[in-house]
Amino acid sequence: MTIRIFHQPKTPRLRRLAAALICALLFASRFALCADTGLLEKEGDLWMKQERPNEALACYGRILDKSPKDAAINKKAARACMKIAEAHIAKSEYADAAFFLRKAAWHNPGDSAPGDALERVKKLDAAATGTHESAVEQLKQEYGKRPGDAAVAEKLCAAYRDWAVYSYRSGYAERALVIVNEWTAFAPKDASPLILAGSIHYQNGDFERAADCFSRARRIDPKAAAMLKGIQEKMGRERSIEQGSRSRASGHFTIFDPSGAGAIYTADVLAVLERARTAIMSSFDLRTDAPVPVIIYTGQQFDETTGQAGRAAGLYDGKIRINRSDVEQGRQRMENVLYHEYAHAALVHAVSPKIPRWFHEGFAQYNEPSQEKPETYAGRMADFLRKGTDLSRGIDSLFSGPPQLAYTAARLFFRQLVNSYGADGIRRLFAKLRKGTDWRTAVKQTFGKDQSELEGEFAKTFRRL
Numbered sequence: 288m289t290i291r292i293f294h295q296p297k298t299p300r301l302r303r304l305a306a307a308l309i310c311a312l313l314f315a316s317r318f319a320l321c322a323d324t325g326l327l328e329k330e331g332d333l334w335m336k337q338e339r340p341n342e343a344l345a346c347y348g349r350i351l352d353k354s355p356k357d358a359a360i361n362k363k364a365a366r367a368c369m370k371i372a373e374a375h376i377a378k379s380e381y382a383d384a385a386f387f388l389r390k391a392a393w394h395n396p397g398d399s400a401p402g403d404a405l406e407r408v409k410k411l412d413a414a415a416t417g418t419h420e421s422a423v424e425q426l427k428q429e430y431g432k433r434p435g436d437a438a439v440a441e442k443l444c445a446a447y448r449d450w451a452v453y454s455y456r457s458g459y460a461e462r463a464l465v466i467v468n469e470w471t472a473f474a475p476k477d478a479s480p481l482i483l484a485g486s487i488h489y490q491n492g493d494f495e496r497a498a499d500c501f502s503r504a505r506r507i508d509p510k511a512a513a514m515l516k517g518i519q520e521k522m523g524r525e526r527s528i529e530q531g532s533r534s535r536a537s538g539h540f541t542i543f544d545p546s547g548a549g550a551i552y553t554a555d556v557l558a559v560l561e562r563a564r565t566a567i568m569s570s571f572d573l574r575t576d577a578p579v580p581v582i583i584y585t586g587q588q589f590d591e592t593t594g595q596a597g598r599a600a601g602l603y604d605g606k607i608r609i610n611r612s613d614v615e616q617g618r619q620r621m622e623n624v625l626y627h628e629y630a631h632a633a634l635v636h637a638v639s640p641k642i643p644r645w646f647h648e649g650f651a652q653y654n655e656p657s658q659e660k661p662e663t664y665a666g667r668m669a670d671f672l673r674k675g676t677d678l679s680r681g682i683d684s685l686f687s688g689p690p691q692l693a694y695t696a697a698r699l700f701f702r703q704l705v706n707s708y709g710a711d712g713i714r715r716l717f718a719k720l721r722k723g724t725d726w727r728t729a730v731k732q733t734f735g736k737d738q739s740e741l742e743g744e745f746a747k748t749f750r751r752l
Contacts, residue, residue, distance in 0.1 A: 324350050331363065340370035342710065344569045365395035371572075372404065378718075381412035382456075382576050386568065419450035444474055451483060455577050456636065460487055478508035482515070489518075490580055490605065492543060494526040528588050539564055542581045545588055546611045556583065556609070559622055563629040567654055572714050573633040579607060586612035598690075600624045603631035623655040630654040638720045645682035648694055649701025682742060700745050708734060 331346030344367040350360050368391035375384035385408050392401040426443040433439055447470035455463035464487060470480040485500030501519055505512045528545050535542045535553045540560050542553045560581065568574040584592060589610040593602060600613035601624045609624065630651040634642060652658075682700055685693040705713060712733060719729040730738050 324354065328360065328363075331367070335363075335367060335370070338370075339711065340367040340374075341569060341572065341714070343367045344371065345566075348566070348569060361394040362398075365391040365398060365401070368394065369401065369404070371569075372401075372408075375572075376404075376408060376411070379411070381408050383568075383572065383574065384408050385412070386574060390565075419446070419453055422446045423450055440474070444470065444477060444479070447473070448479065448483070451480075455487060460491060460577060463487060476507060478504040478511050481507070482511065486605075489522060490577070492529070492541065492580060494522055494529075497522060525582075525592055528584070528592060529582060539575060539578055540581050541578045542583065544583045546583045546585045548583050548611055553583065556581065556621075556625065559625045560607075560629055563626040563654070564633075566626070566656075567630060567633050570654075570710055571633075571717065573637040573717065575632055575636040577636070579629070579632050579636075580605075581607040581609065583609050583611050586610055601628045603628045603635070605635075607632060619657045623657055626655050627651040638717050641726065642720070643683050643726065644686055645693075645697040645700060649697035649699075649704075652694065652698040653701050653705065681739070682745075700742070703745055703748065704734075704741070 327346045327350050331343040331350075334340070334343035334346065344364060347360050347364040347367060351357065351364065354360070368387040372384040372387040372391065375381070375387065385405060388401045388405040388408060392398070392405070395401070423443065423446045426439060426446050430436065430439045430443055447466060451463045451466040451470065454460075454466060464484060467480045467484045467487075471477075471484070474480065481500045481504035485497045485504065488494075488497035488500060498519060501515045501522075505515050529543050535544070535550070535557065540557055542557060544553050560579075564574055582592075589595065589608065589612070593599070593604075593608060595602060595610075599610070600620070601607065601609045607625075607628045609628070613620075613624075615621070628651070630653075631647060634647060634650060682693075682696050685696050716729055716733040719732060720726070724732070727738065730736075730741070734741065
């Protein structure tokens, strides 16, 4: 059956003109695509020569979004992935290295090098896991020789905690729970292992086990009761909505669908989140290993759980929560919300929860795939400053005022950091934060300036507009 998408011209001459016009348009679009692809490939090659494989991979990835079967570009992307993996191996970041080696194998399945390197990384990772395990074993032996020694007991509990957290963040939740159980047996009067176990069960959507762990922790430590009471009340609201809802999982996300959106919709959400994970990993070396819970709500369910209906289309609070009623306003809206909330998750999981709100929101907005032109936001910011907006108390202070102002400032401030120091500068900042450096010190060491100096430069930029 022929489907007509426009009325066919009645005369042969008009038909020929219409055909020529369509051919010209198709040729022009194809030419533009080829030109764009050629420029991106050259840019990617240049980044590789400068030993900047993350930026190169981002360029090759944009080409493959349009031409996924381009063999030459896939091979170049594989080489970039191998380079990134080598850098992670050098820093003993084996989970990150494994991610990029698998990605290299996917781009170039005929090359055996990624598979060989992956086997080597698995052995190195096992050794790292063994380091945590051996630390626990050594302290257990020491405690056996000096039973009741409070200092050794404290070190042993810290070693259990580090091993469990390492296992969970590496994607091994069951192994983490086994370690926590051993920790609980050693320190039955310590609420910390029970709180950690409850948090893992909660993240996995197992409300019953989470509630049991939290209740036991409250009985052990009255000081934790107030904090855990709030968590349990929140969990009770979620449980009434989410329990019994169907779940769908990939290796990196587990989606719960109390809204009843259906399998096709949840598969689409998973696909977008996987793209977000790959994009943020490629650009900023950030990723989550443990599966991130994702909840899709109706508008009413979202409001009952978060109290944010009408003010947010999504939020991240340990779980990515999506207001389906808002997100369904358009495809672009859906992708922006999912990329935005995943960016928050990546920061918390891979770097540190102790990051200023302006940076969180600026980073999340920067990673949204569809945005207005920067000039639009710049004009808006300049207008706010002309009307007397005060930046002297810092960007974070703006969040107590109009949301549009705070989010615009955060977006532009983060973009200015990237423009001034590059994605590589942001990655260096993340590396320092991962090592436990506090925020202010990490900013000073990375950019050579205090945050207040950077904010002053930001304000001057927009006062000149």
